[in-house]
Amino acid sequence: MRLPEYLAHMGDVTSDNVETNGATIDATIVIPVYNEEGLLSTAIVDLLDGLSGVDFTYEIIISENGSSDATKEIALGLERKHDAVRALIGDEPNYGKALKRGIIEAHGTYVLCDEIDICDVDFHQRSMAILRNDQADMVVGSKALAEAKDKRPLFRRAGTKVINTLLKVLLDFQGTDTHGLKAFNRERLLGVVTRCIVDKDLFASEFVIRSERACFRIFEIPVEIAEKRPPSINLTKRVPNVLKNLARLVVAIRIKG
Numbered sequence: 001m002r003l004p005e006y007l008a009h010m011g012d013v014t015s016d017n018v019e020t021n022g023a024t025i026d027a028t029i030v031i032p033v034y035n036e037e038g039l040l041s042t043a044i045v046d047l048l049d050g051l052s053g054v055d056f057t058y059e060i061i062i063s064e065n066g067s068s069d070a071t072k073e074i075a076l077g078l079e080r081k082h083d084a085v086r087a088l089i090g091d092e093p094n095y096g097k098a099l100k101r102g103i104i105e106a107h108g109t110y111v112l113c114d115e116i117d118i119c120d121v122d123f124h125q126r127s128m129a130i131l132r133n134d135q136a137d138m139v140v141g142s143k144a145l146a147e148a149k150d151k152r153p154l155f156r157r158a159g160t161k162v163i164n165t166l167l168k169v170l171l172d173f174q175g176t177d178t179h180g181l182k183a184f185n186r187e188r189l190l191g192v193v194t195r196c197i198v199d200k201d202l203f204a205s206e207f208v209i210r211s212e213r214a215c216f217r218i219f220e221i222p223v224e225i226a227e228k229r230p231p232s233i234n235l236t237k238r239v240p241n242v243l244k245n246l247a248r249l250v251v252a253i254r255i256k257g
Contacts (some may be wrong), residue, residue, distance in 0.1 A: 024057075024109060025057050025058065025059050025107045025108045025109070026056035026057045026058060026108060026109055026110065026128070027056050027057070027058045027059075027108045027109070027110045027111070027112050027124070027128060027183075028058070028059050028060075028061055028102075028106035028107055028108030028110070028111050028112070028186070029047075029058060029059070029060045029061065029112045029114050029124065030061045030063055030099060030102035030103055030106060030111055030112070030113050030114065031060065031061065031062055031063065031102075031114045031115065031116050031119075032063045032064075032065060032095050032098035032099045032102065032115075032116075033062055033063065033064050033065070033067070033071055033075065033098075033116050034064070034065050034066065034067050034071070034093050034095070034098075035067045035068060035069045035071055036067070036069075036071050036116050037067075037069040037070040037071050037074055038229065039116055039117065039228065039229055040062070040071055040074045040075065040078070040116060041074050041077075041078065043116050043117070043119050043228075044060065044062070044078050044082070044085065044119075046119065047060065047114075047119040047121065048060070048082060048084065048085075050119070050121035051121055051124070054121070054124065054125055054128075056128055056132075058084060058108065059084050059085070059086060059106075059107060059108060060082075060084055060085045060086070061085075061086050061087075061088060061102045061105065061106060062075040062078065062079070062085065062086070062087045062088070063088045063090065063098040063099065063101055063102035064087065064088065064089050064090055064098065065090035065092065065093055065094050065095065065097060065098035066090050066091055066092040066093040066094065067093075072087075072089055075087035075089070076089070088101055088102060088105065094199050094200055095199075095200055095201060095203070096196075096198065096199030096200045096201065096202065096203025096204065097199045097200070097203070099113060099203060099204065100193060100196065100199065100203060103186070103190070103193050104190070104193065104194075106186055108186060109185070109186060109187070110128065110131050110132075110183060110184065110185055110186060111183065111184055111186045112124050112127065112128075112181075112182075112183045113180075113181065113182040113183070113204070114181060115180060115181070117227065117228040117229060118180070118181065118225065120141065120181060120223060120224075123141045123181050123183075123221070123223055124183070126139075126221055127139035127141070127181075127183035127221065128183065130183075130219055130221075131183060131184070131185060135217075135219065136217045136218060136219035137184060137185050137188050137189060137211070137216040137217045137218070138182060138183070138184035138185075138189060138208070138211055138216060138217070138218045138219070139182065139183040139184070139218075139219050139220075139221060140175060140177055140178070140181070140182050140208060140218060140219070140220045140221070141177075141180055141181030141182065141183075141220075141221060141222075141223035142175070142176045142177035142220040142221065142222060142223065143157075143160060143177050143180060143223060143225050144160065144161070144164060144176040144177045145176055145177075145220060145221075145222040146222075147222035148222035148223055148224065148225075149222075149223075149224040149225070150224075150225050151224070151225060151226040151227070152225055152226070152227045153227065156227070160177070160179070163178075163179075163205070163242070164176065164177065164178070166246060167205060167209065170246065170249075170250050170254075171209055171249060171250065171253055171254070173205075173208075173209050173212070174212060175208065175212065175218060175220055176220060177220070178204055178205040178207075178208040178209065179201070179204045179205060180204075180223075180225070181223055182204070182207075182208070184211075188216065189207075189211055189216065192207060192210050192211050192214060192216070193207060195210060196210060197248065197249075197252050198245040198248055198249060199245075200238075200241055200242075200245065201238055201241065201242050201245070202242060202245040202246060202249065205249075206249055206253075209249075209253065210253070213253070
């Protein structure tokens with residue numbers, strides 16, 4: 001249920017006075033985007049269509065981060081056209097910074113972190129059921145569980161295995177996946193978000209690991225992933241920054257605590 005539809009049942013409350021009248025959005029879907037002019041509009045329209053039957057109110061935050069193509073203009077156009085969409089415009093290509101900003105500026109009780117080439121409504125519905133029943137503080141959509149279906153190219157699947165192995169060895173990570181689909185109680189975990197020190201590719205990993213070490217309840221569910229387009233940033237070019245931030249994480253978590 002979109003927020004305007006929800007508010008229509010609340011008498012004199014309208015979408016223009018949501019905050020002043022205390023209306024609550026159940027979930028904020030945060031999607032970082034970079035150079036996605038070919039996919040953004042279709043993906044958001046399809047996501048809105050898929051969300052039309054859900055039993056929770058929502059907003060979608062498109063958190064753009066320093067695109068050099070028409071992504072910014074498309075995001076702002078989607079915001080103007082759809083009441084449920086907000087666009088945040090960034091100044092640098094930085095996935096983690098964009099995701100963190102979207103979480104901080106979210107209005108929902110729960111935050112659902114999505115990817116523009118996934119937009120998995122099934123994950124949103126399953127994770128919201130778990131969170132609303134207070135069965136977990138965070139739900140991770142894992143590509144590495146036995147029941148998951150990871151249909152990405154072999155190189156990308158191998159990359160996920162390598163980084164997960166490094167996180168386990170260096171930081172005692174107990175789960176199976178950190179990057180990609182996540183859902184969590186925003187109020188409970190916002191403090192963890194603000195304590196994270198790395199950005200770009202490893203922000204999501206730090207967030208999950210810090211939440212785990214702080215004894216928040218994390219529940220993993222299998223997801224199906226298929227690549228809709230090649231990565232917007234070449235994977236091999238990301239390796240040096242990933243290794244640098246991994247070293248920073250080891251120092252921050254292992255040594256400084």
